[in-house]
Amino acid sequence: MNNEFVLPGSYKKWTLGLIIVGLLALVYGIIMFNPFSHSAQGENINSTRFWAVLLQNSVYWLLTVNAAMFFICVTTMAMGGWQIALRRVPEAISSVVPILGLITFIILLAIVLGHRTDIYQWLDTDAVSHDKILKGKSGFLNPTFYIVWSALSIGLWSLLGWKMRKMSLDLDQSGPMDYETGKRWIFKSTVWASLYTVFFGLSVASTVPWLWLMSIDAHWYSTMYSWYTFASTFVSGLSLIAIFVIYLKNRGQLEYVTDEHLHDLGKFMFAFSIFWTYLWFSQYMLIWYSNQPEETRYFIDRIGTADKSGPYNGIFFFNLIVNFLCPLLILMKKSTKKSWTVVTFTAVLIIFGHWIDVFQMVMPGTVGSHFALMPFEFGIAALFIGIIMWGVGRYFSNHSLLAKNHPFLKESMIHHT
Amino acid sequence: MAGGIKKFVVGSFDDEAVLFPAVKNVRRAGYKIHDVYTPFPIHGLDHAMGIRETSIHTAGFIYAITGTTTALAFITWVFTKDWPLNIGGKPHFALPAWIPITFELTVLFSAIGMVLTFCYLCNLAPFVKKHHFHLRATDDLFVMAIECTDRTNETELESFLQNAGAKEVNIQIAETGWWIGRYDREQKLYSDEAGY
Numbered sequence: 001m002n003n004e005f006v007l008p009g010s011y012k013k014w015t016l017g018l019i020i021v022g023l024l025a026l027v028y029g030i031i032m033f034n035p036f037s038h039s040a041q042g043e044n045i046n047s048t049r050f051w052a053v054l055l056q057n058s059v060y061w062l063l064t065v066n067a068a069m070f071f072i073c074v075t076t077m078a079m080g081g082w083q084i085a086l087r088r089v090p091e092a093i094s095s096v097v098p099i100l101g102l103i104t105f106i107i108l109l110a111i112v113l114g115h116r117t118d119i120y121q122w123l124d125t126d127a128v129s130h131d132k133i134l135k136g137k138s139g140f141l142n143p144t145f146y147i148v149w150s151a152l153s154i155g156l157w158s159l160l161g162w163k164m165r166k167m168s169l170d171l172d173q174s175g176p177m178d179y180e181t182g183k184r185w186i187f188k189s190t191v192w193a194s195l196y197t198v199f200f201g202l203s204v205a206s207t208v209p210w211l212w213l214m215s216i217d218a219h220w221y222s223t224m225y226s227w228y229t230f231a232s233t234f235v236s237g238l239s240l241i242a243i244f245v246i247y248l249k250n251r252g253q254l255e256y257v258t259d260e261h262l263h264d265l266g267k268f269m270f271a272f273s274i275f276w277t278y279l280w281f282s283q284y285m286l287i288w289y290s291n292q293p294e295e296t297r298y299f300i301d302r303i304g305t306a307d308k309s310g311p312y313n314g315i316f317f318f319n320l321i322v323n324f325l326c327p328l329l330i331l332m333k334k335s336t337k338k339s340w341t342v343v344t345f346t347a348v349l350i351i352f353g354h355w356i357d358v359f360q361m362v363m364p365g366t367v368g369s370h371f372a373l374m375p376f377e378f379g380i381a382a383l384f385i386g387i388i389m390w391g392v393g394r395y396f397s398n399h400s401l402l403a404k405n406h407p408f409l410k411e412s413m414i415h416h417t
Numbered sequence: 418m419a420g421g422i423k424k425f426v427v428g429s430f431d432d433e434a435v436l437f438p439a440v441k442n443v444r445r446a447g448y449k450i451h452d453v454y455t456p457f458p459i460h461g462l463d464h465a466m467g468i469r470e471t472s473i474h475t476a477g478f479i480y481a482i483t484g485t486t487t488a489l490a491f492i493t494w495v496f497t498k499d500w501p502l503n504i505g506g507k508p509h510f511a512l513p514a515w516i517p518i519t520f521e522l523t524v525l526f527s528a529i530g531m532v533l534t535f536c537y538l539c540n541l542a543p544f545v546k547k548h549h550f551h552l553r554a555t556d557d558l559f560v561m562a563i564e565c566t567d568r569t570n571e572t573e574l575e576s577f578l579q580n581a582g583a584k585e586v587n588i589q590i591a592e593t594g595w596w597i598g599r600y601d602r603e604q605k606l607y608s609d610e611a612g613y
C-alpha cells in the first residue's frame with residue numbers, strides 16, 4: 001500500500017501558475033484601480049470594484065473550503081462510515097481555512113477600517129444617524145461588532161477544524177484500536193464535531209452572511225439569506241471534494257474509493273443543488289408575491305422591472321441554469337453519478353456557477369451597473385484557487401492519504417449501495 | 418405470453434452465505450432461476466442472479482415530466498384563457514406562483530405512476546392470487562425457484578440443489594402470469610457474463 005503521495009510536477013506548476021496569474025492581477029488592480037483612495041459610492045468605480053472583487057472571492061472561497069470541515073463534522077455526527085476512505089480529502093481542503101481566513105480577515109479589516117462606505121454604507125456614521133432603518137440596525141452593523149465577530153468566527157473555524165484534523169492524524173501514529181478505545185475515540189470526535197457544527201450554525205448559517213454579504217444592501221433583509229449562502233458554499237465545497245478525490249484516484253491513490261463512493265458524492269451534489277434552488281426560489285417567490293418596495297429593491301437592482309430589465313438580468317438567470325438545471329438534468333441518472341468524467345465536469349460547473357452566484361450577491365450593491373467580468377475578476381479567482389491548491393497539496397504530501405486506523409474504515413471499504 | 422402452467426424445482430436455504438454460491442452454481446450449470454424469495458432485501462443478490470437493472474427510474478422520469486406539463490398547461494389555460502383573474506396586480510401568466518403546484522403534481526404523478534408500474538411488473542393487484550413456493554419465505558427461509566424446461570432432468574436438479582446446500586427440495590406446479598400478461602424477466606446467461 002503506497003500512502004506516501006509525492007505531488008506531481010504538473011500539480012506544482014499549475015499551483016504556481018495560478019498564484020502568479022493571481023498576483024499579477026492583484027498588482028494590476030493596485031496600480032490601475034487606485035484602491036486606497038477614499039471614495040463614496042459611485043465616485044470611483046474601479047476602486048470600489050477592486051474591493052468588491054476581493055470581498056466576493058475571499059468570502060466565497062473561504063466558506064467553500066470551510067464547508068469541507070462541515071462535511072466531516074456532519075458525517076461524523078451521523079455515524080457515517082462510507083466517507084472514511086476519502087476522509088483525508090475534505091481534511092486537506094479544510095486545512096486551508098486558517099490561511100484563507102487570515103487573508104479574508106485582512107480584506108475585511110481593510111474595508112471596514114479603510115471606511116469603504118462604497119462597499120458597506122452602514123460605515124458612514126453621518127448617514128446612519130439620519131437613517132431610521134440603519135439606525136435600528138446599528139447595534140449589529142457597527143465596525144466593532146463586525147471585526148470582533150469576524151475574528152471570532154474565523155478563529156473558531158480554524159481552531160475546531162484543527163482539533164478535528166489533529167484527532168484524525170493522531171490515529172495514524174497510535175496504531176489500530178480495540179473495541180473499547182475505538183468507541184471512546186468515536187465519542188470524543190462526535191463531541192468535537194458537534195461543537196464545530198453548533199458554531200457553524202451560529203456563524204455560517206446565520207450571522208456571518210448577514211455581516212459580510214447581506215449588509216452590502218443594508219436596508220434590505222431576508223431571513224433566507226444565510227441558508228442560501230450556506231447552500232451555495234456547501235454544494236461548492238462538495239464539488240471541490242469530488243474534484244480532489246477524482247484527481248487523486250486518477251493518480252492511482254485512494255485505492256479503497258470506488259464508484260460507490262463517487263455515487264454518494266454525486267448524490268450529495270445533486271441533492272444540495274436542489275436544496276440551493278429551493279432556497280433561491282423561496283426567497284424570490286415570497287418577495288415577488290408580497291411585492292413590498294423595501295423588499296423588491298434587491299431584485300430590481302438585479303433583474304430590473306417588467307418595463308426595464310436590470311444590468312444583472314443575464315447573470316441572474318444564467319445562475320439558475322448552471323446551478324439548478326444543469327446539476328438536475330446531468331446528475332439525475334445513476335450512471336452519470338458514477339461516471340468520473342461527468343462528475344468532474346459537473347463539479348467544475350457548480351463551482352463556477354456559485355462563484356457567479358456570489359458575484360451577483362456582492363456586485364449590485366457596490367459597483368451597481370458598472371460591473372465587469374474581465375481578466376481582473378478571473379485573475380483574483382485564480383489567486384484563491386492557487387492558494388487552495390497549494391494548501392491542499394501541502395497536506396497531501398505531508399500526511400497519509402488513508403485514515404488507516406479509523407474504526408469505521410472497514411465499513412467504507414465494503415461500501416455498497 | 419398470457420400465463421401458463423409451469424413446473425418448478427424449489428430449493429429452500431437457511432443461510433445467506435450458502436445461498437450466494439448456490440445461485441452462482443445453479444446459473445453456471447445452465448438452469449434458469451425463476452426467482453429467489455428472501456425474508457429481507459439482500460444487497461447484490463440481483464447482481465448474482467443476473468437480473469438486468471430496473472427501468473422504473475426512466476418510467477418515473479416520464480411520469481414526472483407528464484406531471485410538470487399537465488400542471489403548467491392546465492394552470493396556464495385556466496389563468497390566461499379560460500378565467501383570467503387580477504390577483505394582486507400580478508400578470509396573468511404568473512409563473513413563480515405556479516411553481517409549488519407544478520412541483521407537487523410532478524411528485525404526485527411520478528409517485529403514483531411508479532407504484533402502479535411496480536404493481537403491474539410484479540403482477541400485484543387486489544384479488545390476484547399468487548403462488549407461494551414456501552410459506553417460510555416471508556419468515557426465515559431463502560427460497561430459490563428454478564423453472565423446468567422440457568430438457569430439465571428433475572432428479573438431477575434436485576440432487577444438485579441438495580449438494581449446493583438446500584435444506585428442502587421439492588417439485589411444484591404453478592401458474593404464472595395474470596390476465597394482462599406476464600412480465601418476463603430478462604436474464605443474462607451466465608456464460609455471456611463470464612465470457613465463454
